Amino acid sequence: EPEVTQTPSHQVTQMGQEVILRCVPISNHLYFYWYRQILGQKVEFLVSFYNNEISEKSEIFDDQFSVERPDGSNFTLKIRSTKLEDSAMYFCASSYGGSSYNSPLHFGNGTRLTVT
Amino acid sequence: AQSVTQPDIHITVSEGASLELRCNYSYGATPYLFWYVQSPGQGLQLLLKYFSGDTLVQGIKGFEAEFKRSQSSFNLRKPSVHWSDAAEYFCAVGARGGATNKLIFGTGTLLAVQP
Secondary structure, rough: OOOOOEEEOOEEEEEOOOOOEEOOOOOOOOEEEEEEEOOOOOEEEEEEOOOOOOEEEOOOOOOOEEEOOOOOOOOOEEEOOHHHHHHHEEEEEEEEOOOOOOOOOOOOOOOEEOOO | OOOOOOOOOOOEEEOOOEEOOEEEEOOOOOOOOEEEEEEOOEEEEEEEEEOOOOOEEEEHOOOOEEEHHHOOEEEEEEOOOOOOOOOEEEEEEOOOHHHHHHOOEEOOOOEEEEE
């Protein structure tokens, strides 16, 4: 079965540094998402991306965050200047359609980001 | 605002025992409801979903969940737990008619299975 793959599985970075988290969604999927989970807290929606633009974003997704689909296969999340509170597990997901009714999300294994 | 509550952070059951994981939601109407499971080192895997119709839904790995509108609940059940069911379980709601597949998750319940 096709999978969403995320790299790296664990990233350690210093506060203030830029970090790029990478994802390869399922090849025929059209909608892409980032979620995150701070340790002990809920899995939170960050952003959705369709047709090469952001379709929805949460209040967490401020100017420090950006997403990009640089080619036909990768989907990236960039954090420009990391803060300690950005430490979390970041999940990439994709779906064929935009409605949870008929297009369930497929999640990657996550990237654990640790900001020191 | 939509929200999901999973009141049990950590549950331990014996192998072969029955299991019920609780989930309560807050939403203005009947939402789409989901249960996901995350095994160690794995991504979130969809167990089952409820959209409408029969309030008892069957999922993969022998799990089922029952939607109770009067209680705003969507509890996950399994009659006999296997050691391989040890994982973290997440309940989630999705908005009807939303533009994208945005889900609101609970904090998760970590299930441990004793031999």
